[in-house]
Amino acid sequence: MTALPLTNLVHDNEVDTHHRALRFLTAGSVDDGKSTLIGRLLFDGQAILADQLDMLEKRAAGQPLDLSLLTDGLEAEREQGITIDVAYRYFATKSRKFIIADAPGHEQYTRNMVTAAAGSDAAVVLVDITKLDTSVGAVTLLPQTRRHSLLAHLLRVPSIVFAVNKLDALAQPGPAFAAVSKALRAFAEQAGIEVTAIVPVSALRGDNVTQPLDGEWATWYQGPSLLQVLESLPGVQEKVEGRLSIPVQYVARESGETGDGVGHQPRTLWGRIAHGQVKAGDQIQILPSGQTAIVAEVRRAGETVAHCVAGESAGVVLDRQLDVSRGDWIITPGSATPTQSFEATLAWLDNEPAVAGRKYWLRHGNRWVQARISAIEHRLDIHTLAEQDAEDIKVNEIGHVRIETQSALPVEPYASNRIGGALIVVDPTSNRTSGALLVRAAS
The missing domain is CATH 2.40.30.10 (Translation factors)
Incomplete structure (x- = not known):
């Protein structure tokens, strides 16, 4: 099935400026098709420059276009066939402007995904159905699918959409999609994630990306296309009422x-x-x-x-x-009380584990302070979502910690203030960004 002409996509200067741009990221495991999906949106949306299209056609040499090259801009990304850094792209429809962040799928670059998620209105988590065994009663999701979904949830990304990709590779896509949808909803319910939508797509062929399904798929999926879902999502509105x-x-x-x-x-x-x-x-x-x-x-x-x-x-x-x-x-006078001790969720991004007692630099807003992890309460098992006792937090792990700072900070729970409740952890010797702290409660 080839993608139908996308008649509702227009150039930026024709977009109704009263509609706020939607910032969304694509996340998932390696080779799930994130870059190809974004390339499909740009290609069908006629948001590709003539020289970019010429480059794709020359590389294709008569074969189908490799749309992932539109976002994999680094030479190392093209050579290895993976995404390393976050790539930002833009396109628009008559009703909406979009800012897309293509986040890396490899565990090594999870820190880049966290950076992209922190400012996003929505997350599109891709699930490669060809990597899952859909013949069993309970489908087991990939670790990166679970990890990226949890991180997006912890970072308060308002809308989380699962895009089940590569259904064109299956002889019976309907039952397989139903099995994966069941597994995604079970995981989301256990993790407390509110799922906005689960959408079947084929980024390579363009099925259900910008136009609703028809023909062979229409018998088992009657829902909207991925673009229709994105057009309907609300943008993040910071809280304008209450304290300053x-x-x-x-x-x-x-x-x-x-x-x-x-x-x-x-x-x-x-x-x-x-x-x-x-x-x-x-x-x-x-x-x-x-x-x-x-x-x-x-x-x-x-x-x-x-x-x-x-x-x-x-x-x-x-x-x-x-x-x-x-x-x-x-x-606002009296609305915040600075504290030197607070509890937080820690997403660790450094190869050297986080350990209790070690000192780090923290950035809160625009202030830098010295601090230490006074205690590690537990680590979250991303497979079972159980809380486990832990002596350290390793790379890409998520844990619950207590923090003590050298000087008092006016921190707030991240659930009520995404700016006042977020801190960056930096290693004092290497100056690496080591982790992200999301305040749970101030002591």
């Missing part, structure tokens, strides 16, 4: 400002709002100093505005001079 939370990224004193008449020049405190909204007249508090002030002016892109909300970069001018620098936080 802004990590200060930059403090600027613009030239030409006249000051307040007593020798003080007003400064603009810039940062991306993590939670709530800010407007002139609001009372705020600076952490860690605890000092308070009134917002005199709010700026966006260099211009004074009435207010700014979560997800926007804002410049805040205060009514009086305070000692504020990069790494501080602007909050």
Whole structure:
């Protein structure tokens, strides 16, 4: 079955700008077809430049086009036939713009998948049905399918879609798809993952990627195509109601400002709002100093505005001079209490295991602090989802730990604030990004 012409795809300048772009990642095991799937979306969407198409046709030499080359941009990726780094691509339909992140499938590059998932509105987890034994009563999923699904869930990716790929390689795809769907739903229920959709596709042929199924598949699947599912998904909207939370990224004193008449020049405190909204007249508090002030002016892109909300970069001018620098936080007074001890979920990404007692650098917002893992409560078995006693957390493992920091941080549970509840762990000797911390509760 060849892909039908995709009549609803258009160029970026024709897209209705009132619809927010959907950021989604593709994840899964090695050779599940992630890059090919994205290549199919770009190819059917006519989002390929003429020179790229010429390159594909020359490489094909009369054979079917290798669409994975559209995302595997590194020479090492093309030579090995795998994805190493996250590749970002863009396309649009009449109703939606899309930003796609093609995440690596190999365990060695799980850290790249975590990076892509942290800012995504949705995750498309591919499942290669040819790698699974669908003749047994209970299908066993691949470890990377389970790991990537768990990581996407822990990172609060709002919508998780399973795309069961390569059904064109089976003589009886219907029963096989039903068996895999049952296994995916059982795993998701056990892990507490809310599944948005399970969609059968053939990325190589284009079946059910951009157009609904017909012909031989229509008898056992009547649902939407993958593109139809993606078009219907909501984008992430940061919480604009309630308390204010802004990590200060930059403090600027613009030239030409006249000051307040007593020798003080007003400064603009810039940062991306993590939670709530800010407007002139609001009372705020600076952490860690605890000092308070009134917002005199709010700026966006260099211009004074009435207010700014979560997800926007804002410049805040205060009514009086305070000692504020990069790494501080602007909050609603009394809404956060800095702490030096908290519990967190740890996704470990370094080849050297995480051990209790060792010191690391943590980045919270824009502040760097020294810290140590005071205790490892347990490690999560991705196969059984059981909590196991552990003395360390090895590469690509997920665990529950306790953290103690050298100075107090205004951390919040990750479930309520994706910015205030997330930290990066860096090895102090090698400067490698070693892990990601998701705050469970502050002590």
